[in-house]
Every structure is written in C-alpha cells, then in structure tokens.
Amino acid sequence: MQLICISRGTYAGGKELAEKLAVKLGYACLSREEVTDAAARAGIPVGRLEMSIVRHRPLNEQLAVDKERFAAFITARLAEGALEGGMVYHGRTGHLVLPTIDNVLRIRAIQDAETRINRTMVRLGLSREKARKYINEVDEDRSRWARMVYNVDCEDPSLYDMVVNFDHMSVDNTAVALVSLAGLPEFQQTPASRRELKNLMCAAQCRLAIGDDPRTRHIDAKVKAEGSKITVTYPPRHQSAAAPIPEILTSVRDVSEVTCTMAATNILWVQERYNAEGTTLPELLEIAEKWNAAVTLVRLIATDEAEPATDKAARKGEGADDAFPLSSTEDDGGILDDEEAEEAGDDGGMDATMDLLIRHGRAGGRTTVTGSPQALIRSLDRTLQVSLVVIGDVFLSRSDSLRKRQTRELTAYVGESLRVPVIATEELKAQYLFGASQWLKLAGLLCMTGLMFGLVMTHQEQATTFMMKEGLHHRVLSVVLLVLFVPTFAYFWGQSASYLLRLVKFE
Amino acid sequence: MPPGFIDLDLLTAAQIVLLGFIGGVLSGFIGSGGAFFMTPGMMNLGVAGPFAVGTNITHKFGKAIIGSKKHGELGHVDKKLAIFMLLTAAIGIRLAVWIMGKLFEPAGGHGGGHGAGANLYISTVFVVVLAVVSATMLRDIIRSSKTADAKPSRKIVELLTRLRLPPVIHFPVADVRVSLWIVLICGLATGYLAGTIGVGGFIGVPAMIYIFGVPAQVAAGSELFLAVFMGAFGAMNYGFEGLVDIRLVLLLYCGSLVGVHIGAYGTKVVKEVIIRLVTACIIALCVLSRAIAIPVYLRQLGYLQYNPAYDEYFNAASKGLLYASGITGMFIILFFVFKAYFQRRRVRASVVTGVRKTPATAS
Numbered sequence: 001m002q003l004i005c006i007s008r009g010t011y012a013g014g015k016e017l018a019e020k021l022a023v024k025l026g027y028a029c030l031s032r033e034e035v036t037d038a039a040a041r042a043g044i045p046v047g048r049l050e051m052s053i054v055r056h057r058p059l060n061e062q063l064a065v066d067k068e069r070f071a072a073f074i075t076a077r078l079a080e081g082a083l084e085g086g087m088v089y090h091g092r093t094g095h096l097v098l099p100t101i102d103n104v105l106r107i108r109a110i111q112d113a114e115t116r117i118n119r120t121m122v123r124l125g126l127s128r129e130k131a132r133k134y135i136n137e138v139d140e141d142r143s144r145w146a147r148m149v150y151n152v153d154c155e156d157p158s159l160y161d162m163v164v165n166f167d168h169m170s171v172d173n174t175a176v177a178l179v180s181l182a183g184l185p186e187f188q189q190t191p192a193s194r195r196e197l198k199n200l201m202c203a204a205q206c207r208l209a210i211g212d213d214p215r216t217r218h219i220d221a222k223v224k225a226e227g228s229k230i231t232v233t234y235p236p237r238h239q240s241a242a243a244p245i246p247e248i249l250t251s252v253r254d255v256s257e258v259t260c261t262m263a264a265t266n267i268l269w270v271q272e273r274y275n276a277e278g279t280t281l282p283e284l285l286e287i288a289e290k291w292n293a294a295v296t297l298v299r300l301i302a303t304d305e306a307e308p309a310t311d312k313a314a315r316k317g318e319g320a321d322d323a324f325p326l327s328s329t330e331d332d333g334g335i336l337d338d339e340e341a342e343e344a345g346d347d348g349g350m351d352a353t354m355d356l357l358i359r360h361g362r363a364g365g366r367t368t369v370t371g372s373p374q375a376l377i378r379s380l381d382r383t384l385q386v387s388l389v390v391i392g393d394v395f396l397s398r399s400d401s402l403r404k405r406q407t408r409e410l411t412a413y414v415g416e417s418l419r420v421p422v423i424a425t426e427e428l429k430a431q432y433l434f435g436a437s438q439w440l441k442l443a444g445l446l447c448m449t450g451l452m453f454g455l456v457m458t459h460q461e462q463a464t465t466f467m468m469k470e471g472l473h474h475r476v477l478s479v480v481l482l483v484l485f486v487p488t489f490a491y492f493w494g495q496s497a498s499y500l501l502r503l504v505k506f507e
Numbered sequence: 508m509p510p511g512f513i514d515l516d517l518l519t520a521a522q523i524v525l526l527g528f529i530g531g532v533l534s535g536f537i538g539s540g541g542a543f544f545m546t547p548g549m550m551n552l553g554v555a556g557p558f559a560v561g562t563n564i565t566h567k568f569g570k571a572i573i574g575s576k577k578h579g580e581l582g583h584v585d586k587k588l589a590i591f592m593l594l595t596a597a598i599g600i601r602l603a604v605w606i607m608g609k610l611f612e613p614a615g616g617h618g619g620g621h622g623a624g625a626n627l628y629i630s631t632v633f634v635v636v637l638a639v640v641s642a643t644m645l646r647d648i649i650r651s652s653k654t655a656d657a658k659p660s661r662k663i664v665e666l667l668t669r670l671r672l673p674p675v676i677h678f679p680v681a682d683v684r685v686s687l688w689i690v691l692i693c694g695l696a697t698g699y700l701a702g703t704i705g706v707g708g709f710i711g712v713p714a715m716i717y718i719f720g721v722p723a724q725v726a727a728g729s730e731l732f733l734a735v736f737m738g739a740f741g742a743m744n745y746g747f748e749g750l751v752d753i754r755l756v757l758l759l760y761c762g763s764l765v766g767v768h769i770g771a772y773g774t775k776v777v778k779e780v781i782i783r784l785v786t787a788c789i790i791a792l793c794v795l796s797r798a799i800a801i802p803v804y805l806r807q808l809g810y811l812q813y814n815p816a817y818d819e820y821f822n823a824a825s826k827g828l829l830y831a832s833g834i835t836g837m838f839i840i841l842f843f844v845f846k847a848y849f850q851r852r853r854v855r856a857s858v859v860t861g862v863r864k865t866p867a868t869a870s
Contacts, residue, residue, distance in 0.1 A: 452757075453757055456754055456757055457754065457757075460515065460754055463754065464512045464752065464754070467749055467751060468512075468749040475747050475749070476747075478746060478749075479742075479747050482565065482742060482746040482751060483568075483739055485753070486565055486742065486753070486756055487568065487569040487572050489569065489760060490569030490570060490572065490573060490760055491569075491572075491573065493760055493764050494570075494573045494760075494764045497764045497768060498768065500765075501768050501769075506768070506769070506772065
C-alpha cells in the first residue's frame with residue numbers, strides 16, 4: 001500500500017501514465033479534477049480560489065480560510081487512499097500535499113514544448129500561437145497555485161524522486177519502469193509513516209469539520225494531530241467564534257483530546273528531549289505571553305539522513321557502530337527499518353511539557369521528526385505564521401564539539417529556510433527578556449544618550465556655528481562628524497527605547 | 508544663532524519631539540519614513556525648507572541603519588537590487604541638492620527672504636507626488652472593498668517582462684528579473700524625491716512592487732537598505748552645504764525611535780485595510796496642509812498679491828491641519844495599539860480555562 005503522486009503540466013501525458021500505473025499496481029486512480037469536483041460539492045469555493053490566483057490577486061480573509069479547507073480536503077483524500085490499499089494521484093501539486101511522508105513516490109511528467117503545443121492544438125482546436133499561450137498560462141497558474149497554497153516553488157526538481165520525459169520514453173514503458181521503482185524499499189510504508197499519515201488525515205478531517213460548521217466556517221484555524229490528541233490554534237480576532245470547536249471535533253473519528261489555543265503567532269521549540277522542569281520553558285512562556293504566541297514542540301531525533309539513500313544502503317556493511325543502522329535493499333525484504341520504532345514508548349519529555357503549555361494556554365501542538373535538518377524543514381507547515389524558532393539541545397548522541405557545530409549549522413539552515421529569527425535556548429533571556437544584564441546595558445545606553453544629547457544642547461551656538469563654518473576643511477570635518485555622530489546617537493537611543501519598551505512588555 | 512537656524516526654546520523643542528514621535532508612530536505603522544509629516548511640520552515651526560529636508564534626511568539615515576539591520580536578519584533585503592538603484596539614486600540626490608541650493612541662494616543665503624523659492628518648490632513637489640500616492644491608495648482601498656481582493660496590479664511588471672530591454676538582471680533575494688534601465692530610472696526618481704522632499708520610500712517601495720514585481724516585505728527591506736546609503740549621501744550633501752540642524756535631528760530621534768516601536772506593534776493588531784485607510788487619509792491631509800501654505804510663498808515671490816497680514820492665517824491653517832491630521836492619526840493608531848495591549852492581558856485568562864476536552868466521543 002502506497003501513494004504515488006504524478007505531477008503533470010498541461011497535456012504532458014501524466015494522466016495517461018497515472019491510469020496505466022494504477023491498473024498495473026491495482027491501486028485506485030484519482031485526478032485533481034475529481035478532487036476539485038468533490039471539494040466543490042462539499043461547499044469549498046474552489047472556482048473562486050482558482051480565479052483569484054489566475055487574476056494574480058491575494059486572497060481575502062475568507063478565501064484564505066477556504067484555501068486551508070481545500071488543502072485539508074485534498075490531504076484527507078490522499079492520506080485515506082494511501083492507507084486503504086494504495087493510490088495513484090495525478091494533478092498539478094500532488095507531490096506537495098504530504099510533505100512529511102518520505103515514502104510517497106513523487107514523479108514529474110514532462111514533454112517537449114512542441115509536442116504539448118501540437119496536442120493542445122488538436123484537442124482544443126486552437127491556433128499555434130494561442131496553444132502556446134494557453135500552455136504557458138496554465139503552467140504559470142500551476143506555479144502560482146503551489147506558491148499560494150503550499151508556499152513552495154513547484155518547479156524545484158528536488159521535490160521529485162524522478163522526472164520522466166515522454167519524448168524519450170513511451171507511456172507504457174514508463175509505467176513498467178515505475179512499477180519496479182514503486183517496489184523499492186524506499187517507497188514502502190513503515191509503521192512510522194503510517195502513523196504520520198494517520199496524524200495528517202486526522203488533522204485534515206478536524207480542519208474540515210471546523211470549516212463545515214457554519215459557526216466556525218470563517219475561523220483561520222490551524223490543526224495538528226498526534227495520535228488522538230488534537231491541537232487547534234486560532235487568531236485572537238476569532239476568539240468569540242472559536243468556542244464551539246471542541247464540541248464540533250467530538251464528531252471526528254479517533255479524537256480523544258482537543259486543546260484549543262488562541263494565538264496571534266507561533267514559536268517553534270526544537271529540541272531532542274524536553275524538560276518541563278528546566279529554565280527554558282518558563283522563559284518561553286513569558287515570551288509567548290508577551291507576543292500572544294503559541295509554542296509548538298518540534299522534537300528532532302537526528303539521524304544521518306543528509307546523505308543519499310544509495311549511500312545509506314552502501315553503508316550497511318560498514319555501519320556496525322552507527323546509531324541507526326539501515327538495511328540494504330537486498331536483505332530487508334522490501335521494507336526499510338522503521339527508525340522511529342526505537343523511540344517507541346519514549347516521548348522525550350513532550351507529554352509533561354505539553355501539559356504545562358496547555359495549563360498556561362500556550363500549546364501550539366507537537367511534532368516528532370526523525371531525520372536530518374532537511375526533514376525538519378519538510379515537516380513544517382510553511383503556511384504557519386512563525387515569529388521565532390528556539391533551538392535547544394539536539395544531536396545528543398554526538399560528541400560535544402560535533403554537537404556544537406551541527407547545532408550551529410542547524411540554526412543557520414533553519415534561519416535561511418524559514419526566514420525568521422532563530423536563536424539558542426540560552427540566548428532567550430538576553431534577547432527577549434529583561435534581567436540584571438539588561439538593566440546594566442540600559443543604564444549604560446541611557447548614560448551615553450544623555451551625554452551626547454547634553455553635549456549638543458548645552459553648546460547649541462558652538463554646534464550650529466561649527467556646522468556652518470566656511471572653508472573646505474571645516475565643511476569636510478563637519479560632514480564626517482555628522483555621519484559618525486548621528487548613527488551613534490540613533491543606536492544608543494534606539495537600543496535604550498527598545499529596552500524600555502521590553503521592560504513594560506510592549507513588544 | 509547663525510542665519511537659517513531657529514531659536515530653540517523649550518516649547519519649540521517639545522514640538523519637535525512631538526513631531527518626531529508622531530512621525531515615528533506613523534512610520535512604524537505604515538512602513539514609510541514619516542518624512543511626509545515631519546518635513547512640513549518643521550517648516551511650519553519656522554525651519555526653512557532646505558533645512559527641514561536636510562535635517563530629515565539625516566534623521567532618516569540613522570533610523571534606516573537600525574531598520575535595515577532588522578530586515579536583513581529576516582532575509583528581506585535584496586542588496587544587489589538596492590546597490591543597482593543606488594547608482595542613479597546618488598545622482599538623483601545630487602541633482603535635488605543642486606536645485607535646492609540654486610533656489611535658496613537668490614533669496615539671500617541661509618534663511619534670507621524666507622527662502623520662498625525653495626519652499627515653493629519643495630511644497631509643490633510634495634503636494635503633487637503625495638496627492639498621487641494618496642489618491643492611488645484610496646482607489647485601491649475602494650476597489651478592494653468592492654472585489655474583496657487586495658493586491659497590487661502586475662500589469663506593468665508583465666508589460667516590462669514582455670519588452671525585455673537588455674541587459675536583464677536577476678535579483679536573487681527578490682527572485683525577479685528586471686531590465687537594468689528600468690532599475691536605473693526608478694533609482695534616479697527615488698533619489699531625486701528623497702533629496703527634494705525626503706520621501707524616497709513613497710516612490711522606491713511602490714516601484715519595486717508594481718514595476719519590478721518584488722514581494723512587499725523584500726521591497727520594504729531593500730528600500731531601507733537603500734535609504735541607509737541615500738540617507739548617508741543626502742546627509743553628507745546637505746551637511747556639506749551647511750543645511751543640517753543637528754539639534755533638530757537629535758530632538759526628532761527622541762520622539763521617533765519610541766514612536767516607531769509603538770507603530771510597528773500596531774501593524775500586528777490592526778487590520779490591513781484600516782492601516783491603509785489611516786495612511787491614505789493622513790497623507791491626504793498633509794498634502795492639503797502644504798497646499799494651504801503655497802499662497803504665502805507665491806506672495807513672497809511676487810506672483811500673488813494680497814494683504815501680507817493674511818500670511819499668518821494661511822500658516823496657522825496649514826500648521827493646524829497638519830497637526831490635526833498627525834495627532835488624529837496617531838490617536839487612532841494608539842487607540843488600537845493600547846486596546847490590543849490591554850485586551851491581550853484580559854483575554855489570556857479566559858483562554859486557559861476550559862481549553863481541554865477529555866475524553867471526546869468517538870464515532
């Protein structure tokens with residue numbers, strides 16, 4: 001049982017391939033058009049969404065919510081198909097729907113522009129120029145859709161496992177090759193990936209339930225699921241309307257616990273093992289309260305996944321001392337080891353930490369990621385508004401120096417990928433809270449500000465005369481002093497003001 | 508006090524700090540430099556136009572360093588784009604300073620004859636440019652309320668993409684490809700306006716969004732980065748001409764660097780449509796305020812004949828309207844900011860109770 005996603009352009013042959021592959025594997029075949037029709041029947045205005053994107057317009061508040069509903073709808077359908085006997089999906093962005101599931105086989109079907117133009121001319125009865133324009137426009141719409149709904153560039157080849165060109169291979173032969181490819185261990189479900197699929201399906205079903213209820217249809221809710229525990233976050237402006245959410249979610253299958261958190265933004269806390277009694281949690285809670293943010297726990301159990309899968313298999317013979325040895329293709333019976341299984345029963349302190357966050361009304365959900373920093377980034381919802389990422393102790397199995405270097409690299413990588421501030425847990429106090437050292441800095445900054453201000457204001461006549469004095473030497477000197485004095489004063493007073501406002505929790 | 512520099516008593520100093528604070532709140536709230544309020548505000552306090560512009564551009568220079576550093580940390584600065592624009596922005600600033608110097612000289616040097624020619628020139632450019640900006644913003648708000656959509660049009664971007672005037676340069680952070688000639692022309696216009704009225708951002712940011720197709724956040728960050736160099740260059744030029752009053756720069760900072768934090772807080776708690784509406788209305792009132800002062804300069808230059816005693820009324824009306832618009836805008840923003848600030852504390856308690864439901868019924 002598995003999921004194969006074929007991403008196709010206009011008349012690039014992807015549909016034909018998907019249908020043949022589904023027949024050969026005995027899987028269900030689902031097209032984007034079928035999902036879109038079903039979503040429209042379920043009351044999601046997909047047509048309006050598409051029109052907004054085609055017209056290059058951002059979504060208004062309601063359409064942004066409908067976009068989330070549609071993403072949840074498609075996620076639920078695909079996850080369900082993958083869990084119930086396998087599915088081949090073909091559409092513009094199927095490969096983006098389940099980004100955290102590594103075992104999905106993601107194929108990009110392409111064809112020479114000339115062939116596509118000819119096919120479009122025949123099928124739609126268009127002139128050559130119009131057919132070319134039509135294809136370009138549809139491809140552009142597809143890219144915009146991916147950016148708008150999933151916040152990624154769908155043309156990025158690293159998002160696919162394989163690109164097939166129908167100018168070089170026939171659809172039949174490609175289908176045969178893909179049947180073999182689909183049998184590789186990398187594309188088989190594992191207990192961990194099934195768990196993750198169930199989580200995604202449950203979260204999507206909960207999101208749909210919230211969107212289907214007229215009382216909560218307009219709420220911009222983000223839903224996460226871990227097992228039967230659901231976390232819903234919603235912005236403060238929807239506070240009064242969000243009250244029925246727990247009641248609505250009682251109707252969703254497998255839900256045993258619902259945590260609702262009102263938050264304007266999110267703080268991601270990445271750590272390998274959490275300690276609810278430690279100093280980080282109170283500091284994070286204080287910042288979360290100031291910012292009206294929810295704290296999302298992201299447990300990173302690091303493995304050496306950055307290397308290619310072939311290297312992993314090759315490493316098998318020499319990997320006696322590896323923390324997470326991987327099986328080779330030949331002797332694993334078609335199923336790769338479930339790396340997460342080793343961690344079964346150990347929640348890394350997440351439960352206790354989550355309980356404290358819930359008690360303070362700051363819980364934003366939890367996720368466990370096993371793998372590399374790249375897997376961490378893939379696991380994050382790119383549409384989630386994140387204001388800060390805090391990185392604690394990770395790579396615990398490594399030596400001290402290696403851990404420090406890898407943590408530094410992880411910090412830089414996450415910052416570059418998410419484009420939000422990323423700091424270490426030990427920097428929290430200095431950066432966002434107010435302690436003794438901040439008092440000291442504030443006093444120093446205020447002294448410098450007062451000194452510079454006083455100097456000018458008590459010597460106004462001299463200062464203005466100096467600024468005006470004729471003569472090239474004087475003019476140059478006054479300019480140099482001006483460009484040095486002004487930013488220095490701005491820095492001292494700007495920092496002082498920032499500290500003063502932080503002191504009164506005005507951030 | 509040397510000619511051109513105003514006497515600074517406590518009341519005037521307090522008014523300058525207030526101008527800085529209001530400008531800072533507006534600047535943090537709407538993302539521009541706040542010069543559209545501070546420049547005419549200083550002129551209404553008796554500061555000659557070129558001094559007001561020189562002082563303001565120097566003030567913006569220091570502030571832009573801090574702002575662009577923050578944007579840079581978030582990856583919102585396309586340095587390559589900013590540097591290309593800077594090439595001609597520097598020429599634009601130099602041109603603006605040269606024109607200003609020429610207009611200021613015949614009036615008798617620093618402050619002589621009230622610098623009416625320079626004041627008229629600054630006020631006219633101010634009124635024309637900001638009237639267009641304000642009208643465009645209001646039109647966008649009305650259109651978005653009708654269609655429930657709000658997005659800068661990409662028609663110009665698409666037109667220029669089709670034209671493909673070589674050489675076309677790729678800007679990696681903004682992820683756009685733009686003809687070098689278009690970038691240089693926009694840089695020149697941005698520099699000229701920054702040097703003339705101190706509001707280069709009002710041209711630079713929309714140009715990046717509407718003409719280059721740059722994402723809004725990257726446009727704001729890149730413009731601030733550009734403003735560091737334009738501000739430095741402008742400050743050096745005006746400083747060299749002796750047209751910067753350092754006392755006023757420091758007083759403006761006293762208010763603006765506090766206000767900018769409060770304004771920025773407001774953007775997180777106020778709906779975008781309200782932000783744009785408040786901005787458009789404040790700019791429109793600033794334009795009206797400056798337009799009211801124009802007859803005074805026309806009379807001083809001999810183009811208009813009326814009783815000089817009426818100047819006082821024109822100036823009072825101009826000053827009153829400017830303050831009314833700025834203070835009203837500031838109070839509207841502060842109202843939303845403090846409402847959200849205190850509501851945040853009240854609401855928190857209600858969220859904690861009853862957030863957990865155990866167990867739920869399973870169907």
